[in-house]
Amino acid sequence: xxxxxxxxxxxxxxxxxxxxxxxxxxxxxxxxxxxxxxxxxxxxxxxxxxxxxxxxxxxxxxxxxxxxxxxxxxxxxxxxxxxxxxxxxxxxxxxxxxxxxxxxxxxxxxxxxxxxxxxxxxxxxxxxxxxxxxxxxxxxxxxxxxxxxxxxxxxxxxxxxxxxxxxxxxxxxxxxxxxxxxxxxxxxxxxxxxxxxxxxxxxxxxxxxxxxxxxxxxxxxxxxxxxxxxxxxxxxxxxxxxxxxxxxxxxxxxxxxxxxxxxxxxxxxxxxxxxxxxxxxxxxxxxxxxxxxxxxxxxxxxxxxxxxxxxxxxxxxxxxxxxxxxxxxxxxxxxxxxxxxxxxxxxxxxxxxxxxxxxxxxxxxxxxxxxxxxxxxxxxxxxxxxxxxxxxxxxxxxxxxxxxxxxxxxxxxxxxxxxxxxxxxxxxxxxxxxxxxxxxxxxxxxxxxxxxxxxxxxxxxxxxxxxxxxxxxxxxxxxxxxxxxxxxxxxxxxxxxxxxxxxxxxxxxxxxxxxxxxxxxxxxxxxxxxxxxxxxxxxxxxxxxxxxx
Amino acid sequence: xxxxxxxxxxxxxxxxxxxxxxxxxxxxxxxxxxxxxxxxxxxxxxxxxxxxxxxxxxxxxxxxxxxxxxxxxxxxxxxxxxxxxxxxxxxxxxxxxxxxxxxxxxxxxxxxxxxxxxxxxxxxxxxxxxxxxxxxxxxxxxxxxxxxxxxxxxxxxxxxxxxxxxxxxxxxxxxxxxxxxxxxxxxxxxxxxxxxxxxxxxxxxxxxxxxxxxxxxxxxxxxxxxxxxxxxxxxxxxxxxxxxxxxxxxxxxxxxxxxxxxxxxxxxxxxxxxxxxxxxxxxxxxxxxxxxxxxxxxxxxxxxxxxxxxxxxxx
Numbered sequence: 001x002x003x004x005x006x007x008x009x010x011x012x013x014x015x016x017x018x019x020x021x022x023x024x025x026x027x028x029x030x031x032x033x034x035x036x037x038x039x040x041x042x043x044x045x046x047x048x049x050x051x052x053x054x055x056x057x058x059x060x061x062x063x064x065x066x067x068x069x070x071x072x073x074x075x076x077x078x079x080x081x082x083x084x085x086x087x088x089x090x091x092x093x094x095x096x097x098x099x100x101x102x103x104x105x106x107x108x109x110x111x112x113x114x115x116x117x118x119x120x121x122x123x124x125x126x127x128x129x130x131x132x133x134x135x136x137x138x139x140x141x142x143x144x145x146x147x148x149x150x151x152x153x154x155x156x157x158x159x160x161x162x163x164x165x166x167x168x169x170x171x172x173x174x175x176x177x178x179x180x181x182x183x184x185x186x187x188x189x190x191x192x193x194x195x196x197x198x199x200x201x202x203x204x205x206x207x208x209x210x211x212x213x214x215x216x217x218x219x220x221x222x223x224x225x226x227x228x229x230x231x232x233x234x235x236x237x238x239x240x241x242x243x244x245x246x247x248x249x250x251x252x253x254x255x256x257x258x259x260x261x262x263x264x265x266x267x268x269x270x271x272x273x274x275x276x277x278x279x280x281x282x283x284x285x286x287x288x289x290x291x292x293x294x295x296x297x298x299x300x301x302x303x304x305x306x307x308x309x310x311x312x313x314x315x316x317x318x319x320x321x322x323x324x325x326x327x328x329x330x331x332x333x334x335x336x337x338x339x340x341x342x343x344x345x346x347x348x349x350x351x352x353x354x355x356x357x358x359x360x361x362x363x364x365x366x367x368x369x370x371x372x373x374x375x376x377x378x379x380x381x382x383x384x385x386x387x388x389x390x391x392x393x394x395x396x397x398x399x400x401x402x403x404x405x406x407x408x409x410x411x412x413x414x415x416x417x418x419x420x421x422x423x424x425x426x427x428x429x430x431x432x433x434x435x436x437x438x439x440x441x442x443x444x445x446x447x448x449x450x451x452x453x454x455x456x457x458x459x460x461x462x463x464x465x466x467x468x469x470x471x472x473x474x475x476x477x478x479x480x481x482x483x484x485x486x487x488x489x490x491x492x493x494x495x496x497x498x499x500x501x502x503x504x505x506x507x508x509x510x511x512x513x514x515x516x517x518x519x520x521x522x523x524x525x526x527x528x529x530x531x532x533x534x535x536x537x538x539x540x541x542x543x544x545x546x547x548x549x
Numbered sequence: 550x551x552x553x554x555x556x557x558x559x560x561x562x563x564x565x566x567x568x569x570x571x572x573x574x575x576x577x578x579x580x581x582x583x584x585x586x587x588x589x590x591x592x593x594x595x596x597x598x599x600x601x602x603x604x605x606x607x608x609x610x611x612x613x614x615x616x617x618x619x620x621x622x623x624x625x626x627x628x629x630x631x632x633x634x635x636x637x638x639x640x641x642x643x644x645x646x647x648x649x650x651x652x653x654x655x656x657x658x659x660x661x662x663x664x665x666x667x668x669x670x671x672x673x674x675x676x677x678x679x680x681x682x683x684x685x686x687x688x689x690x691x692x693x694x695x696x697x698x699x700x701x702x703x704x705x706x707x708x709x710x711x712x713x714x715x716x717x718x719x720x721x722x723x724x725x726x727x728x729x730x731x732x733x734x735x736x737x738x739x740x741x742x743x744x745x746x747x748x749x750x751x752x753x754x755x756x757x758x759x760x761x762x763x764x765x766x767x768x769x770x771x772x773x774x775x776x777x778x779x780x781x782x783x784x785x786x787x788x789x790x791x792x793x794x795x796x797x798x799x800x801x802x803x804x805x806x807x808x809x810x811x812x813x814x815x816x817x818x819x820x821x822x823x824x825x826x827x828x829x830x831x832x833x834x835x836x837x838x839x840x841x842x843x844x845x846x847x848x849x850x851x852x853x854x855x856x857x858x859x860x861x862x863x864x
Contacts, residue, residue: 067811069821075634077588150587152597203634225647225717227811252715253811256699260707261714429824430580437584455592468592 060244060526060546063267065255068229071206071222073189074148079222080189081273082229082249084535085543086127086213087189090118090137091182093534095541097353099182102540103137103190103214109488113177114159118185119169125236126192127210127218134163134170139193141172147202151188179488183454186534190214216242216543227251243547262521263288269522269529271538274300274449276518279337291521297351298518299450299533301343302335304411304511305464307439307471312388313396317375319508324368325418328361331410332514339519343512346501348459350515351533354497358505361512368418379419386419395421399441401432407445407513439471445513450533457484459500464510472509525549556850560843567839572618575831582607582826586631605631618832627836628829632821637833640818645837647717648815650726652803655734656795659741664781664788667746671753671784672776683750690743698736698809705732715811733810737803741795745788752784759783782856789856793842793849 092102104118124132145154209221217231231247252258312318346358377386412422456462464470528545627637670679718725804816822830
């Protein structure tokens with residue numbers, strides 16, 4: 001057989017016709033497009049739909065790279081985060097970084113900080129029509145304490161709990177003073193006791209939905225095969241009316257695919273927990289003309305951690321030299337493409353409560369060399385690397401996770417330029433966690449998350465206090481952490497927080513490398529976006545205020 | 550002892566070794582499964598960590614953990630996933646079905662396409678069309694899978710809007726599944742075909758120079774008959790080996806394709822289990838893969854005998 005041009009052309013044309021036929025067969029029909037999922041709340045829904053949507057169903061679509069891996073409401077990390085919309089936590093963060101009520105209206109705390117009373121809102125109803133009660137809150141917290149590994153601290157510290165139906169409150173009594181319960185309770189979704197009490201092991205319970213919720217929406221379905229989580233309007237919601245009948249969260253395992261889908265108009269906004277829309281894709285998205293952006297200072301940041309257990313790292317002068325050797329502007333520009341800023345030595349970014357402006361980090365390699373020389377670190381053998389006080393070349397190991405190679409190489413270059421040799425250790429996540437939590441490293445380049453910045457005594461102390469996951473043993477530092485942990489008085493908190501930032505700035509146990517912004521795109525057709533440092537744009541206010549322009 | 554019994558014993562020994570390695574390898578990885586479970590930004594006391602370790606059976610000596618693991622296996626119990634909060638057998642059952650569907654179809658399509666085109670290209674390597682096809686397949690086999698998958702997504706889903714971005718379906722109907730599977734299956738079939746094409750082409754080029762091919766031509770057989778009745782049979786032995794190896798790939802899924810198209814398959818399951826140190830999922834997945842590879846090798850042994858009379862001839 002000879003492959004003449006006409007024969008090749010004919011075969012190609014036939015193949016195209018064949019493939020086109022298959023494609024037409026595969027296209028979903030109109031009837032397939034509408035989901036036929038029936039839910040227990042369907043009757044109530046029908047009623048609501050009749051009232052709210054005479055026209056086509058209004059759907060808000062959110063694209064996210066946060067992949068839900070299991071249909072377990074309590075067990076899956078990201079499903080738990082998204083479920084804040086349907087199963088309110090007791091508390092939430094406000095736009096100005098304060099902890100305010102969500103399911104709770106307000107709270108009281110005893111003088112010894114052991115007894116916390118939360119007054120529950122009396123206008124909340126579960127999506128099956130049952131009223132939300134303080135018993136639900138008590139049940140949920142005891143449930144988490146007993147069954148959820150990351151909630152075991154509740155079981156460890158909770159002495160007793162009681163409810164009062166007269167003032168719709170629930171009281172938790174702890175076996176030690178606890179000043180940050182309001183913050184801790186921003187993460188635990190409250191469950192309907194009448195549904196969950198029959199489930200022996202909630203961690204093992206998974207369902208494709210619906211899950212009974214008490215927010216403006218409840219979870220109608222979660223389907224790992226479509227990679228989609230669907231919220232439907234709670235027919236018993238008495239609060240402000242929402243503009244959308246349905247909220248669809250579409251997750252994409254690849255960030256690139258999520259960005260393409262957003263650009264194509266498959267979603268109205270993009271949400272990644274504790275992160276920004278990829279900076280490199282912002283310009284491309286801007287060019288479509290369809291999107292605006294919420295741009296806010298992030299509570300998360302990048303830093304260089306320095307364990308202080310051995311010389312020369314334990315020497316403040318040496319750490320000063322390290323701080324002056326870093327070209328902050330270059331690193332920030334490279335990593336954030338300008339959506340960041342050179343940090344202050346006080347570590348804490350401006351978006352956080354009790355932020356104190358401290359001295360700006362500056363790049364001055366000449367000064368770094370001078371400081372090293374004055375402190376006795378000199379290059380006596382002329383090989384370009386300074387020697388420590390024992391006469392050996394200084395070589396430090398810099399531990400990083402995959403993804404930070406470029407930053408590590410630049411840091412290596414900066415430090416070598418002032419005479420400090422660096423060996424980069426690129427380790428996997430498991431090794432990283434293991435070594436970081438036990439402080440078995442010399443230097444680490446890493447990032448903080450907003451929640452991480454708030455944990456322990458806040459202001460990043462959870463990362464650095466040796467009694468948690470850190471390496472700072474200095475009583476001056478741990479004492480400040482304890483003072484913060486022992487008070488709920490805002491003036492004392494302010495003064496201690498300021499002192500803590502001064503400590504970071506003066507002692508440099510950690511060098512902030514850059515602060516960054518969280519940029520969240522949204523379709524111009526919608527207005528009413530709100531933002532807080534913990535949840536980004538995924539806040540209750542956003543869902544209540546969002547409307548079509 | 551008959552050959553069959555010897556082979557069975559050999560496979561049984563391999564299976565036991567695999568089971569032992571399945572137990573050992575995840576535990577050799579650095580890190581602590583309990584810390585992974587708790588998460589990076591959550592602090593719990595050492596007492597709670599110990600309590601959790603005890604609940605997961607990780608505080609017991611390794612030999613006790615091993616005997617418990619073997620005991621569970623004998624009861625067909627693959628354990629319970631720390632992270633997915635589900636019995637491993639259930640997780641695997643769901644994932645294997647979908648993975649078989651999209652990777653299995655891709656491997657089969659790749660095998661047919663690659664073998665036939667490779668055979669023809671090897672038979673007439675000098676023609677322009679075959680040279681062009683060969684260049685195309687070399688380029689494909691050199692392209693990183695993630696890049697090719699993303700390129701296809703960009704062109705066919707983003708630019709042309711012909712296919713969806715993610716998932717196995719929108720609604721669980723055959724049409725919707727086919728619509729969603731088209732791009733991932735095409736990408737993987739092309740990869741599979743490129744490997745098979747290159748091996749088959751080389752194999753046919755070698756075989757067509759053998760005396761039996763010359764003899765067939767001397768008998769007056771047409772080219773097409775020589776290729777498809779004689780040469781392809783002998784040239785397909787390396788393809789059978791490759792297909793047997795691909796069975797492992799079949800169950801371990803295609804990580805990159807799954808990530809780009811957000812598919813809930815075996816590849817991401819294993820990847821997440823490695824990251825999260827989810828021992829039961831790792832053990833269960835590797836066991837299934839090992840069983841599949843053993844089975845495929847047994848089938849390959851049988852197919853060798855069918856394809857090559859020298860194999861079934863007693864020595």
